[in-house]
Amino acid sequence: MSMDVQDKKMDGINRKEGVQFRRRFIQAGMFSLFRISAVINGTALLVVVYFLVARGWHTINWTFLSQPPVDSMTQGGILPCIVGTLCLSIGAMAVALPIGVASAIYLNEYARPGRIVRLIRLGINNLAGVPSVVFGLFGLAFFVVYLEIGVSILAGSLTLGALTLPVIIGSTEEALRAVPDTYREASLGLGATKWQTIRCVVLPAALPGILTGTILGVSRAAGETAPIMFTAAVFYTPSLPTSIFDEIMALPYHIYVLATAGTDIEATRPLQYGTALVLIALVLGLNLVAIIYRSRLRKKR
Amino acid sequence: MENSPKMSAQNLDFYYDDFRALYGITLDFQENQVTALIGPSGCGKSTLLRCLNRMNDLIPYSRADGKVLLDGEDIYAAGVDVVTLRRHVGMVFQKPNPFPKTIFENVAYGLRVNGMKDRGLLRGRVETSLKQAALWEEVKDRLNDSALGLSGGQQQRLCIARALAVAPEVVLMDEPASALDPIATQKIEELIHELKKDYTIIIVTHNMQQAARVSDVTAFFYLGKLIEADLTETLFTRPKLQQTSDYITGRFG
Ligand SMILES: Nc1ncnc2c1ncn2[C@@H]1O[C@H](COP(=O)(O)OP(=O)(O)OP(=O)(O)O)[C@@H](O)[C@H]1O
Ligand SMILES: [Mg+2]
Numbered sequence: 410m411s412m413d414v415q416d417k418k419m420d421g422i423n424r425k426e427g428v429q430f431r432r433r434f435i436q437a438g439m440f441s442l443f444r445i446s447a448v449i450n451g452t453a454l455l456v457v458v459y460f461l462v463a464r465g466w467h468t469i470n471w472t473f474l475s476q477p478p479v480d481s482m483t484q485g486g487i488l489p490c491i492v493g494t495l496c497l498s499i500g501a502m503a504v505a506l507p508i509g510v511a512s513a514i515y516l517n518e519y520a521r522p523g524r525i526v527r528l529i530r531l532g533i534n535n536l537a538g539v540p541s542v543v544f545g546l547f548g549l550a551f552f553v554v555y556l557e558i559g560v561s562i563l564a565g566s567l568t569l570g571a572l573t574l575p576v577i578i579g580s581t582e583e584a585l586r587a588v589p590d591t592y593r594e595a596s597l598g599l600g601a602t603k604w605q606t607i608r609c610v611v612l613p614a615a616l617p618g619i620l621t622g623t624i625l626g627v628s629r630a631a632g633e634t635a636p637i638m639f640t641a642a643v644f645y646t647p648s649l650p651t652s653i654f655d656e657i658m659a660l661p662y663h664i665y666v667l668a669t670a671g672t673d674i675e676a677t678r679p680l681q682y683g684t685a686l687v688l689i690a691l692v693l694g695l696n697l698v699a700i701i702y703r704s705r706l707r708k709k710r
Numbered sequence: 711m712e713n714s715p716k717m718s719a720q721n722l723d724f725y726y727d728d729f730r731a732l733y734g735i736t737l738d739f740q741e742n743q744v745t746a747l748i749g750p751s752g753c754g755k756s757t758l759l760r761c762l763n764r765m766n767d768l769i770p771y772s773r774a775d776g777k778v779l780l781d782g783e784d785i786y787a788a789g790v791d792v793v794t795l796r797r798h799v800g801m802v803f804q805k806p807n808p809f810p811k812t813i814f815e816n817v818a819y820g821l822r823v824n825g826m827k828d829r830g831l832l833r834g835r836v837e838t839s840l841k842q843a844a845l846w847e848e849v850k851d852r853l854n855d856s857a858l859g860l861s862g863g864q865q866q867r868l869c870i871a872r873a874l875a876v877a878p879e880v881v882l883m884d885e886p887a888s889a890l891d892p893i894a895t896q897k898i899e900e901l902i903h904e905l906k907k908d909y910t911i912i913i914v915t916h917n918m919q920q921a922a923r924v925s926d927v928t929a930f931f932y933l934g935k936l937i938e939a940d941l942t943e944t945l946f947t948r949p950k951l952q953q954t955s956d957y958i959t960g961r962f963g
Contacts, residue, residue: 522770589807590768591803592807592809594765594768594801594803595807595872596809596819596823597765597768598765598801598803598873599796599797599800599819599820600794600820600876601793601820601823602823609823613810614810
């Protein structure tokens with residue numbers, strides 16, 4: 410044993426009481442600090458939900474959920490908005506999931522690490538930092554006007570899909586990285602091709618992570634207003650969409666409209682809170698589905 | 711035993727980026743024999759083993775120079791299909807690495823990816839392979855349970871069964887018993903003994919007694935170089951080099 414280590418050991422024994430006390434004190438201090446942070450986080454969510462429930466609860470009833478707005482949107486329900494947001498969420502997922510997963514597979518499994526991959530990743534990370542209103546304008550200029558899709562579910566889904574793409578690529582890459590290389594080696598060692606390995610071993614193992622990431626990304630997108638206000642959502646339409654080329658109402662945009670440009674802003678406050686409550690229930694519900702699904706898949710192994 | 715070898719490395723160099731891990735290895739592996747690779751940690755045993763089925767291809771910035779012959783044909787030659795090669799040269803890894811699938815699906819995996827679909831045929835092959843790996847009795851009633859629920863030793867035998875299912879000609883084993891208790895180890899050693907009737911086996915081990923027990927030929931490596939290779943009996947009783955005798959008697963390494 411070197412002198413240094415010996416010295417430290419003696420020191421430790423001599424001052425054991427003091428050191429022990431200090432260590433325990435720091436330990437307790439840090440622990441409370443972390444706990445407080447966690448509690449603050451949880452409280453913030455609870456406060457938001459409580460606030461919305463308290464103000465919006467009494468507007469929620471079957472009529473509210475199953476009827477279109479009436480009387481210049483000061484009465485009636487929000488059915489077209491619920492349907493619209495669901496369509497947009499599903500559409501965004503349909504756009505972003507295949508492209509995002511394919512990109513992540515390319516980056517993580519096929520591409521040789523190097524300058525090009527770094528460049529692509531840089532691009533994706535920057536895409537994640539682009540404000541959502543910019544996506545909205547891009548969607549308007551490119552999908553709606555240039556591709557002549559028009560204001561529609563399709564244009565909105567493409568825009569929201571582009572917005573969620575970085576999230577999905579990121580979470581899929583993370584999920585793929587978490588799959589141990591030993592699985593890949595075992596599969597290749599049995600004479601499987603690279604694609605068979607990815608399809609039969611890597612993707613199933615990464616699936617819970619991919620799905621959770623996707624649902625979280627989409628539930629985030631479901632609450633966005635800016636990207637859809639130029640591309641998919643309209644002020645008011647009493648009819649439900651019949652094709653992906655229809656324009657729609659959407660929950661976040663409806664709240665925005667009622668709160669800023671409605672015919673009687675003060676009188677529709679309860680409607681605004683009710684709509685917000687439905688939106689947050691939808692988003693939390695989606696997250697819950699993601700969590701349950703993930704734990705189910707994990708248990709199945 | 712001087713007929714042409716099943717596999718042989720000829721003047722094989724291997725580089726991880728700038729680092730040279732193998733220096734001009736020339737070594738034959740005879741059919742129906744067990745060849746043991748021994749040597750201190752980091753001497754390149756795994757690297758050599760992984761060159762034999764080109765598993766090292768997966769490591770970016772790595773490079774192999776020289777030849778590795780399988781039935782006289784260079785597996786590093788242009789135009790060789792690595793997928794087919796790996797079907798002929800199977801591998802069992804140091805740590806058991808079953809897929810997160812059922813026991814049955816683990817063993818059937820190699821057959822499925824190679825295009826076998828018939829349920830009955832699959833069942834038959836799975837059963838044979840599990841019996842070969844001395845695991846059948848323990849798992850026959852729970853083939854549809856997850857493989858991850860097996861013990862470490864059972865998992866390793868499952869991995870052996872999985873490798874055998876595709877009927878390779880050569881089986882590479884990288885310290886297959888290093889994570890196992892003595893009883894499981896003994897089972898695997900008996901198994902290797904059984905297997906050599908049908909296969910060519912190359913095994914890495916840190917355990918001198920194990921090398922002496924299971925192998926016909928032993929090759930001793932040090933710092934990326936092949937120091938001495940001989941019949942196991944000769945190498946362990948009358949090594950030609952002092953370095954070898956120091957290692958096998960535990961004086962260094
Ligand atoms: N992926 C890698 N990248 C860079 N260097 C590596 C890599 N794998 C192994 N090496 C180096 O190559 C040398 C040989 O490694 P190898 O794994 O073949 O040794 P080994 O004989 O199998 O050792 P052990 O008995 O500990 O398993 C070591 O110096 C190691 O550091
Ligand atoms: Mg090794």
